[in-house]
Amino acid sequence: MTLPSKQILEPHPSSLGSTATNRPWWKGAVIYQVYPRSFQDTSGNGIGDLKGVIKRLSYIASIGVDAIWVSPFFKSPMKDFGYDVSDFTAVDPLFGTVEDFKLLVDSAHQLGLKVIIDQVLSHTSDQHEWFQTSRMDNTNDKANWYVWADPCEDGTEPNNWRSIFGGSAWSWDEQRKQYYLHNFLTSQPDLNFHCEAMREQILKEMTFWLDIGIDGFRLDAINFCYHDSQLRNNPEKPVSERKGRGFSADNPYAAQYHKYDSTQPETLEFLKDIRLLADRYPNIVLLGEVNSDDSLTTMAEYTSDNDKLHMAYSFELLADDFGTAYLTDTVGTINTKLIQGWPCWAISNHDSVRVVTRWGRNNNRTQFAKTLLAMAASLRGSVCVYQGEELGLCEAPIEHSQLQDPFGIEFWPEFKGRDGCRTPMPWHTGDSHAGFSDSAPWLPIPDVHKALSVSEQEQDPHSVLNFYRQFLAWRKDQLCLLEGNLDFISTDNELLIFSRSMPSFGAHRNSDASTLVACFNLTDEPKTWQPKAESALNWTLELLPLSSTEQPRFESGSWHFPASTFAIFSAQGED
Template sequence: MSNNIDWWRGAVIYQVYPRSLNDSNNDGIGDIAGIIEKLDYISSLGVDAIWVSPCFKSPMKDFGYDISDYRSIDPIFGNLADFDRLIEKAHALGIKIMIDQVLSHTSDQHDWFTQSRQDKTNDKADWYVWSDPNPDGTPPNNWQSIFGGPAWQWDSRRCQYYLHNFLASQPDLNFHNPDVQQAVLDNVEFWLKRGVDGLRLDAITFCFHDQALRDNPAKPENERAGRGFSEDNPYAYQYHYFNNERPENLGFIEKIRALLDAYPGTVSLGEISSEDSLATMAEYSKGDDRLHMTYSFELLTDDFSVDYIKNTVLTLENALTDGWPCWAVGNHDVARVVSRWGNNTNNPDFAKMVTAMLGCLRGSLCIYQGEELGLTEANVPYDELQDPYGIEFWPTFKGRDGCRTPMPWDSKEINAGFSQGQPWLPVDPAHLEKSVNVQQAQPDSVLNAYRAFMHWRKAQPALVLGDIEFLDWHSSCLAIKRIDRLSGQTIIAVFNLSSNPVTFVSGLAEDAQQIKLELHNNGEINGQELTIPAFGVFFSTFQ
């Protein structure tokens, strides 16, 4: 393993959703041993780290994001010995291991909550957010749950409501209690001692709540869409000023950073959700005593245009001082990017172009498993849905199952080689032609283009650590300029986001040298005239 404590700057982080990567024991659910079996494949992608979504003990009401024991591996995934083997083999391959830490809430089956709900006087009585009802029996305020309906659940034992920003089975911890903060930090340190290299901090802006329990103000109808919440979800009807991103949270963030600093080389990546996520990303990564990296849902929405991507990145760049961004165009919570941004296109050039575009933004990258194959959003019938979010809002919103279906490894094997047993979600037949075995045999496949690009990117200091500028060259093309001051390298990358070829006069320097990306649909330069095919790319460099 590298001793570079800043390994995360410009790193490529591959997100593994354990349930769906690879099933080693044929029970239909992916597991840690299955991840280990695929580490050589993941290593071949040229990634620097793996982010493992939750594999801790859980009743799985939200598929691992409802944790009942932070220090145990759920038996469906394996055990601690399996996890230790995962770290050992990953490190032997030069890959870092990052784990999801879901700190703002627990499962209602966690021992802390089991004790807290018994009465109002026990040792854990104020470890969660409890409140008396209004005189008419209604909840204490108007806060809404992300998964639909009030964020308050009545508990007959205490005759009080408890707060849940997510499912009712995910009660929120009371971080105003310093004992809660310390207990959470102790759980985090358990994994740092075990050798993990980083933390992806889920819903980290939700740790603190407004102690006065003030109502959230209403949001105008024209502002309700976007940021992952459909207009039919009442959560979108409010500005979430009081149940999210409270100022006290920064003090807790600094405690997390102090703990990580005691383990040199470990890193934090915070998932940011707030009314102004880009500003919060900058605030949460400011200085050297907060989060190392942050990311948000700004590029995980349906918005796809040159102006939207450019303005999103520039807004963050202008807000950042010394913080470091991390960008993602897909994860386990949103529709697959080639369906969401590509309007369900099955064009491999689109998948190649989006990956290269992401790889040219300043910061680190999160790549969701299957993006290297150009997987489309799977069609999961209603009677096979597992996601409570999708079941609640179907049919206008079909939930997150479509991006969580099993990885297709071998088109000739049952369940595409994921499992010999019945998979927890069906394998989409449309994914068979995109299986790893098929694409490895195709010289110009999305998978082989992905590998070639990521290995090439590692050797380009301008793309890994350089500054970023945008060039206004054509309305259909995102033109990015990356400059590494130390090496003097400059790279200009141009991406045609449209389904039509474009030709225009560029502003390239006379000494610019074209770089033809291996296996990509490259543009051509003729003097100052630049032609880029549909979903094509153009790269050039000069010193």
């Protein structure tokens, strides 16, 4: 059987364009995460800044993404590199000014890019003026803005809650003579969302950025906003059930069911308040990061009834767990539970080991990176791409003496922290510090990354970067990938195969297939698949891993997939 190829070889124009549907811009969107500290330095201090992001916006647009998500740039003592905010409406001088950010938004919009920013709502820095006031005594106007508790009779912590970053989640404050709660660093006290005045102020802080013209918020650790007001102890978790999601499985935090210190029912009402605020502005999206004992169920709850979050993502695909069975179970569960909501997928970000190392063990990196992008961007949902993922960057080796991340410093060597995925972007192979800065960067850029720089990959039509451009250009015209249903096709040979389908394409441009069948070999061994003949007769080869050294091939009634390859077919029926 001869199947004609319809490969797209030219990049799509970077402008967003419009579709013939009424789909919200974020539904099926590809969102590019920028970690400003490591993106581009223009001030010469070795740390990236907002002007650096502006400088590289045309590059981001050329990839074919729909939006950027900018990690925290707010005023901060940087104990957790911006996730410890000391002023929600100020830009830290390290990154620039509010005027720089306004220019970033305007420049992105001119290129057809939406702008999403982080909001770290569950806690602040201990340097925030709110906390400095709150800790003075228990009668001031912000006394109840943070979670304070008296010690037990023996002087110990109020309960057994643990911090993700190690030790008790409670620290003693000598000035106020009480303990305060911190789910993360001791310098990141938790806000008390049971306090109405504090909640109202948080919404005002968010309004500041909405008025500037952003297009959405990524809500960091959103299920950590509320705690159990009775401060009940968390139940212990059996060793057999402990797993790492945003932390390692041997972290003491994994030894509890987090029944009382997070993911409380009151969060749902607060999400409704945020949604009411967002809906006052046109086309705003709310994307929530969820990390709970049952993140997939929590995602469904937080996106239900079209009155809370628009989208949510979890750490399920940011974990070490991998394989066809795991992906089928995780994606299938989301597919079943998120009936009213919309998922967002991330396989790399600033908190996890880079995916070609974590899942691929650095084997066949170039082809594996291409196939992973095709897989993630073919799932039902939107997708986040982390800076450098489009270059196929591996986890950078970081020595103990080079560590910056307090998480890694605390748990080294069992957990080496997050520095390895946060090293600066390599722009030019031959330039000083890979074109990132004129000075030594805050984290080293390894030679293996310099060899994969943007300048090198721009010149190679077979590069991971150019594959991203080609695949995302093709994807823009596939309505069934952007909003269609997903159904798995079972096999017994470790191939991940699923169909994406729409009942009708209507007047959507350049689309003539009602169903796409996507086949992925995510293993490091060749695999064979024999689809049902009566179904496969109507299939047309739509896309292969462009310019791959080894391509899938059809032979003797079966498809043969070399390691780390894929094929996508258009079909009138499915296997």
